[in-house]
Amino acid sequence: MKPLSRLRVSGLSGLGLLLAGLVYLWLYLPIMLLVMNSFNASKYGHSWQGFSWKWYEKLWGNSALIEAFTNSLTIASLAATGATLLGALLALSLHRYRFRLRKLSSGLVFVVLMSPDIVLAITFLIVFMALGIQLGFWSLLIAHITFCLPFVVITLYAQLRSFDPYLFEAAQDLGAPESAIFTRIVLPMLRPAIAASWLLSFTLSLDDVIISSFVTGPGYEILPIRVFSMVKVGVSPEVNVLATLLILISLVLVCLVPWLLKRKA
Amino acid sequence: MSEASAVVQLSSVTKRFEQQEVLREFSLSIHDGEFFTILGPSGCGKTTILRLIAGFEHADSGQVIIDGTDVSTLGAEKRSVNTVFQSYALFPHLTVFENVAFGLRMARVARTEIESRVKEVLEMVQLGDFAQRRPEQLSGGQRQRVAIARAVVNRPKVLLLDESLSALDYQLRLKMQSELKHLQRQLGITFVYVTHDQEEALSMSDRILVMHQGQPQQVGTPRQIYESPRNLFVASFIGETNVLNAKILRALDDYRYEAELEGRYQRIIHADRRYQPGDDVHVLLRPEDLRIEYLRDAGDKPGFVGEVKDRNYTGRTLDSIIELPDGLQLRSSEFFDEDDPDFDYSINERVWVDWVHGWEHVIPAENLNR
Numbered sequence: 001m002k003p004l005s006r007l008r009v010s011g012l013s014g015l016g017l018l019l020a021g022l023v024y025l026w027l028y029l030p031i032m033l034l035v036m037n038s039f040n041a042s043k044y045g046h047s048w049q050g051f052s053w054k055w056y057e058k059l060w061g062n063s064a065l066i067e068a069f070t071n072s073l074t075i076a077s078l079a080a081t082g083a084t085l086l087g088a089l090l091a092l093s094l095h096r097y098r099f100r101l102r103k104l105s106s107g108l109v110f111v112v113l114m115s116p117d118i119v120l121a122i123t124f125l126i127v128f129m130a131l132g133i134q135l136g137f138w139s140l141l142i143a144h145i146t147f148c149l150p151f152v153v154i155t156l157y158a159q160l161r162s163f164d165p166y167l168f169e170a171a172q173d174l175g176a177p178e179s180a181i182f183t184r185i186v187l188p189m190l191r192p193a194i195a196a197s198w199l200l201s202f203t204l205s206l207d208d209v210i211i212s213s214f215v216t217g218p219g220y221e222i223l224p225i226r227v228f229s230m231v232k233v234g235v236s237p238e239v240n241v242l243a244t245l246l247i248l249i250s251l252v253l254v255c256l257v258p259w260l261l262k263r264k265a
Numbered sequence: 266m267s268e269a270s271a272v273v274q275l276s277s278v279t280k281r282f283e284q285q286e287v288l289r290e291f292s293l294s295i296h297d298g299e300f301f302t303i304l305g306p307s308g309c310g311k312t313t314i315l316r317l318i319a320g321f322e323h324a325d326s327g328q329v330i331i332d333g334t335d336v337s338t339l340g341a342e343k344r345s346v347n348t349v350f351q352s353y354a355l356f357p358h359l360t361v362f363e364n365v366a367f368g369l370r371m372a373r374v375a376r377t378e379i380e381s382r383v384k385e386v387l388e389m390v391q392l393g394d395f396a397q398r399r400p401e402q403l404s405g406g407q408r409q410r411v412a413i414a415r416a417v418v419n420r421p422k423v424l425l426l427d428e429s430l431s432a433l434d435y436q437l438r439l440k441m442q443s444e445l446k447h448l449q450r451q452l453g454i455t456f457v458y459v460t461h462d463q464e465e466a467l468s469m470s471d472r473i474l475v476m477h478q479g480q481p482q483q484v485g486t487p488r489q490i491y492e493s494p495r496n497l498f499v500a501s502f503i504g505e506t507n508v509l510n511a512k513i514l515r516a517l518d519d520y521r522y523e524a525e526l527e528g529r530y531q532r533i534i535h536a537d538r539r540y541q542p543g544d545d546v547h548v549l550l551r552p553e554d555l556r557i558e559y560l561r562d563a564g565d566k567p568g569f570v571g572e573v574k575d576r577n578y579t580g581r582t583l584d585s586i587i588e589l590p591d592g593l594q595l596r597s598s599e600f601f602d603e604d605d606p607d608f609d610y611s612i613n614e615r616v617w618v619d620w621v622h623g624w625e626h627v628i629p630a631e632n633l634n635r
Contacts, residue, residue, distance in 0.1 A: 166354035169321055172341045173348045174368035174419065184367075188358045 031247060038240035055237040062238055068226035069242070072206055075137075075222055079144035080201035084194060086145065087152025092186070094153070095160040106157070113150035120147055121214035128215060135217035143215045144208065148201035155200065159193035160186075192260040199253050199260075206246075271330075272297040272455050273318055273346075273423055278327035280313055287313045288479050291327070295423070295457060296472075300449050302458045304466040305476035306502070311459045314476075315425050318457065320344045332422050342371075346423040347416035351431060353408045355400040361387070361411050362396040368419040386418040389448070406437050413448070423455045430465065442469055463503045467491060475499050491551075493537065497631050500549050507550040507595050510630065513540045524548070527593055530569065536627035545630035552598035554624040557585065557610070563617035570617055571595065573610040585610060587618050 041052035059065060093099075094106050112120070124143045133139050167189075171181045209224040216222060227239055273295040280288040287310045295301045303311040316322040317329055320341030329337045336344050347368070355364050362383055369379045387393050390410040400408055409429065416424055426445075430438045446469050449456045460466055466473050467487040475482040475490060475498070483495040494500035497508065511524040517533065524534045526548060534548055560570070571587040574594065578584075587595045595618060610616060 164352055164354055166350045166352050167356060169341065170348070170350055170354035170415075171356075171367070172321075173319060174415070175342045175371035176367075177342055180371060185356060189356075 034240050035244045035247065037237065038244040040237070043237060055241045059238045059241045064221075065223075065226060065230075065238065065242065068221045068223045071220060072223035075140055075144055076202045076205040078141055079148055079205040080198045082141070082145040083148035083152050083201045084198045087149050087197060088156055088190075088194060090149075091153050091156035091160060094157055106153075109150045109153050112147070113154070117147075117208075117210040121211040124211065125214045135215060136220040139215045139217070140212060140220060140222065143211050144205045147208070147211060148204050151200050151204065152197040155197045156190065156193055159190060163189060195260045196257045199257050203250060203253055206249075270297050271295060272332055273457065274328075274330040275314070275317065275324075276328045276330070278317060278324040278329065280317065280322065281325050286479065288317075288324075291479070291481065293474065293481070293484075295455060298453055298455055299471040300446065300456045300458065300469055302460060302466040302470035302473045303476060304460055304463060304473050304502075305482075306461055308478075309476040310479040311461075311476050312427060315348075315427055315457065315459050318423070319346055319348045319425050345421055346425055347419055347421040348425040348427065349409075349412045349416050349429045351428045353400075353412040353432075355408055355411055355415070357400055359399075360396065361392065361398050361400070361403070364400065364411055365415045365418050367415065372419070382418055386414045389451075390414045405433055406441065409433065409441060413445075417448075417452060417454065421454065423457055424449075426456060426458045428460055429458070431460070431462070438465070445469060467503070475502065477502070493626055494549065494628070496628060497547060500626075500628070505552050505596055505598075507552070507555070509548040509550065509593070511546050511548050511627075513542050513544045513546060515542050516540070527589075527591060529591065532567070533622070534625055534627055535623050540627075540629075546627050547630055549626040549628065550595070550620050551624075552584065552596045553600075554620045555587075555595060555597035555599075556619055556621060557587065557597055557599065558617045560615055560617055566617065566619070568617050568619035569595070570615060573612055573614045573616055576610055576612065578609075583609065587616060 036048075038055055039051050039053070040048055041054065042049040090105075090109070094102060120143075124139070124146070128135060128139045128142075133142075167185060168181055171185045176184065207224060209228055212222055213225050213228070216225065223242070227242065230236055230239055271294040273293070275291060275293040278288055278291045279286065280291075291310075291314070293314065303314055305311045313322060317324055318331070320336065320339060320343070324337060327337075328335055331344060331346060356367065359367070365383045365386060366379050369382060374382070384393070384396070387396055390413060392407060392410055392414065395403065395407065395411075400411065403411065409432075412429070413424075430441050430445075433441060442465060445456070445458075458466075458469065467490075470487055472484060472486055473490050474484045477498050483490060483499045485493075490499060491503055494503065494506075500506045500508070509526050510528075511526045511534065512528075514523045514525055514531070516522050516539075519539065520535055520537065522534055522536060522540060523531060524546070525531055526534075534546075536546070540546060569587075569589055571589040573585055574588045575586040576583060582598045582600055584596065584598045587597060589595065597618070
């Protein structure tokens with residue numbers, strides 16, 4: 001009985017491996033081509049003309065692109081920080097207090113989450129115009145904080161809900177006032193989830209095109225939009241290099257988030 | 266005992282959740298240094314009492330007094346009591362040492378004193394070598410001990426334990442029962458223990474409060490509760506009981522009455538209070554109060570004659586169900602007699618049954634179908 005079933009499993013897993021391989025090829029072939037092309041000496045990615053760092057050097061010299069990149073990093077880190085702060089406050093109050101309209105307010109968070117980007121983009125634009133806010137750095141930041149917020153709230157709220165509610169009572173029982181319960185129990189236990197939310201917001205902000213293209217002005221260009229306008233006139237090898245670097249960054253983040261979440265206790 | 270020695274006092278406490286009244290005009294007095302158990306089925310209000318004492322809940326009316334001070338409006342962080350939670354509620358991100366030190370840090374005790382007190386209490390619960398472990402690296406019994414250590418290190422006036430042993434397996438529970446009791450004697454702290462396990466309550470407590478549907482049923486020593494239950498609920502919740510309905514016929518003296526049991530057996534019963542002829546009563550007989558004899562040995566001694574309907578060998582005892590001619594079933598539990606190792610009954614065998622006179626307990630009749 002045993003050898004037979006094992007045989008079957010191994011036969012199946014051989015097929016499974018093949019299928020999985022095909023799917024991953026489907027997923028990663030384009031990315032692999034892009035990464036390869038970033039090292040291709042040829043200007044057009046039709047043929048391989050030898051390994052070269054020259055596009056990397058060229059990118060380094062492209063100050064407009066570099067500026068857009070730093071702008072993007074600035075917006076992403078500020079937006080991630082702002083969204084994490086605000087989201088943490090909202091998640092904590094949803095968890096800790098039983099106030100009127102609590103259900104409604106947690107539902108509203110989901111509405112933002114589910115809304116199509118284009119709807120949010122137009123909404124932001126209308127609001128900024130109505131308030132007379134100049135499109136640029138601030139409008140971009142406010143928009144990014146807003147669309148990252150629901151992800152933060154959901155991540156943190158789920159984590160808070162997973163805690164034993166008696167932990168907070170135990171701390172209180174041992175003489176901890178509300179502030180100490182927060183700083184010594186809630187915050188340290190929430191820290192991995194906070195870091196995860198920050199990273200999530202950071203990536204969300206970094207690769208947003210739709211909303212950003214509506215709410216930014218000519219004075220403040222960010223990377224996705226810059227790239228978008230560059231490829232309109234054909235893919236430049238520098239864009240390959242940039243994409244390769246971004247893939248590298250996401251790879252690191254993707255590895256970091258589960259590791260942080262797993263370290264929760 | 267006098268009120269002065271009460272370390273915890275609840276007077277006329279009423280507590281509602283939403284519209285439901287969990288406790289009404291409830292009063293309780295717990296003596297300094299005793300092991301006090303609140304026993305009852307789930308939903309009887311026992312946990313609410315504990316939470317009122319701890320300060321996690323506040324009474325709608327009435328007072329909570331701890332060590333002579335009215336703490337009714339104080340939060341849990343300001344009361345000199347500590348709780349051992351059913352789930353232990355150890356802080357997962359802190360080491361055993363830091364868990365135990367938490368209360369002392371909150372009280373801003375000096376660093377060196379924290380060090381020595383935590384060490385001392387960890388030694389006491391035999392976890393001296395585990396100070397740097399995390400809760401997740403401990404077994405259930407060890408977590409339980411950390412939870413206890415974390416509470417007693419603060420030298421509370423009262424230690425509250427909420428079903429604290431129920432998560433442990435049977436063997437470990439027995440061991441922890443005796444450890445708890447030992448610890449309580451060693452520390453001299455008042456323990457208030459909440460449980461639904463009557464065996465646990467009987468074996469550990471100095472006094473037991475039996476609760477049912479938010480109403481206190483009886484307060485007393487384990488012996489009083491077991492041997493002289495005040496009503497049918499207490500009698501049936503604690504151990505097994507045979508309940509016989511009886512009517513008092515006449516008094517023989519202050520405590521002995523002639524009574525008619527189950528409408529057909531005229532017997533003499535012993536009561537601990539006065540009844541009038543015509544009063545309806547229940548005669549409560551514990552399984553171990555009954556004596557069974559083979560018909561041939563019994564002769565024509567007064568007693569019941571019934572058929573053995575079931576017999577169950579438990580190792581230490583032989584438990585039988587005897588059915589009387591009118592259908593009433595009596596449960597008996599007999600210890601084995603070393604001199605008569607083969608004693609046993611066959612199913613449907615007719616036997617003679619009686620109780621050890623004076624061991625019965627008589628209470629006023631209650632309407633069973635309440």
